[in-house]
Amino acid sequence: MYVVTVKLPRNPAHDPKNKQVGACVVSKHCTDVTGQHHSFIAETDEDLELARALFDHITRVERM
Numbered sequence: 001m002y003v004v005t006v007k008l009p010r011n012p013a014h015d016p017k018n019k020q021v022g023a024c025v026v027s028k029h030c031t032d033v034t035g036q037h038h039s040f041i042a043e044t045d046e047d048l049e050l051a052r053a054l055f056d057h058i059t060r061v062e063r064m
Contacts, residue, residue: 004051005039005060 006026014034024030026040037059042048052058 001044001064002042002048003039003060003062003064004042004048004058005037006051006055007037007057007059010036 019032024033026038
């Protein structure tokens with residue numbers, strides 16, 4: 001299992017003092033949907049490879 005953090009394009013509407021909770025591109029429950037960095041769990045090596053194929057900018061991969 002891995003924790004994968006991806007960087008998405010900057011959202012000019014993002015307000016770090018007023019984080020929006022809801023679904024985002026990587027999770028059904030996200031604590032900052034307008035933020036630029038999002039983390040999720042990749043349960044298998046295949047999930048990690050899929051993440052690498054789907055996202056242009058992976059900032060961190062941590063093995064759990």
